[in-house]
Amino acid sequence: MRKPVMAGNWKMYKNPSETAAFFSSFNALVAQASHCEIVICPPFVNVPTAVDATKGSNVEIGAQNLYWVKEGAFTGEVSAPMIQATGAQWVIIGHSERRQYFGETDESVYKKTVAALEAGLKPIVCVGELLSQRESGATAEVLKGQFTGGLAPLTPEQFAKVVIAYEPVWAIGTGKTATPEIAADAHIVLRGAVREKFGDAAADAVRILYGGSVKPDNVKSLMAKPDIDGVLVGGASLDPKGFSNIVNFL
Numbered sequence: 001m002r003k004p005v006m007a008g009n010w011k012m013y014k015n016p017s018e019t020a021a022f023f024s025s026f027n028a029l030v031a032q033a034s035h036c037e038i039v040i041c042p043p044f045v046n047v048p049t050a051v052d053a054t055k056g057s058n059v060e061i062g063a064q065n066l067y068w069v070k071e072g073a074f075t076g077e078v079s080a081p082m083i084q085a086t087g088a089q090w091v092i093i094g095h096s097e098r099r100q101y102f103g104e105t106d107e108s109v110y111k112k113t114v115a116a117l118e119a120g121l122k123p124i125v126c127v128g129e130l131l132s133q134r135e136s137g138a139t140a141e142v143l144k145g146q147f148t149g150g151l152a153p154l155t156p157e158q159f160a161k162v163v164i165a166y167e168p169v170w171a172i173g174t175g176k177t178a179t180p181e182i183a184a185d186a187h188i189v190l191r192g193a194v195r196e197k198f199g200d201a202a203a204d205a206v207r208i209l210y211g212g213s214v215k216p217d218n219v220k221s222l223m224a225k226p227d228i229d230g231v232l233v234g235g236a237s238l239d240p241k242g243f244s245n246i247v248n249f250l
């Protein structure tokens with residue numbers, strides 16, 4: 001059985017005091033949620049505050065990015081061992097905003113994923129098609145291409161520790177959620193690619209999250225699809241009550 005991951009991506013929102021305020025109400029609202037893993041990924045500067053604020057709770061903390069070199073003259077970058085040393089356990093890799101605005105590629109996704117795993121972080125690797133690619137019927141090909149470039153070069157042992165997030169770019173921050181059927185079809189394509197490369201056990205075990213305008217009122221129908229193993233939530237993860245309603249979707 002795949003345990004769902006309910007993850008929040010705060011993007012570039014909240015400062016340290018707003019971070020502390022979030023957890024002072026959120027932790028209690030999700031304290032009974034044993035059906036899933038709960039992850040919040042704040043901006044780097046808030047990670048230590050978030051780790052402190054969630055000690056002893058069932059909430060884990062992640063970063064939103066990393067650089068694959070351990071240390072060096074790379075101004076503005078943060079490495080996987082640095083993130084791990086804060087007590088954070090997860091990291092988002094290859095989010096579409098990073099691909100779109102910061103030039104990330106399937107090759108950098110692969111390097112970052114390896115770096116995360118070497119530091120003991122759990123990567124959430126994002127894939128997803130643009131609206132133009134969906135409209136031209138290229139969704140499956142795009143997803144398989146992102147899998148082939150970013151994830152297929154991993155060893156089976158490395159791949160076993162990865163969580164995939166399917167995030168159709170046209171659904172991120174737009175209010176346009178993929179229907180549960182559209183999302184599930186994409187998850188089936190991705191799980192099929194995993195099956196082909198890593199075999200049945202890996203395909204049955206890998207958790208594939210859906211992301212793109214997930215809200216308290218649509219999470220249940222998405223989570224009802226057997227191939228959807230959790231959600232990656234942007235805007236709706238910023239409010240403690242709202243995100244707790246997503247976590248407690250049952």
Ligand code: PEP
Pocket residue numbers: 009011167171172173174175211212213214232233234235236
């Ligand atoms: C995201 O940032 O990964 C995301 C899915 O954003 P939103 O939920 O706001 O669409």
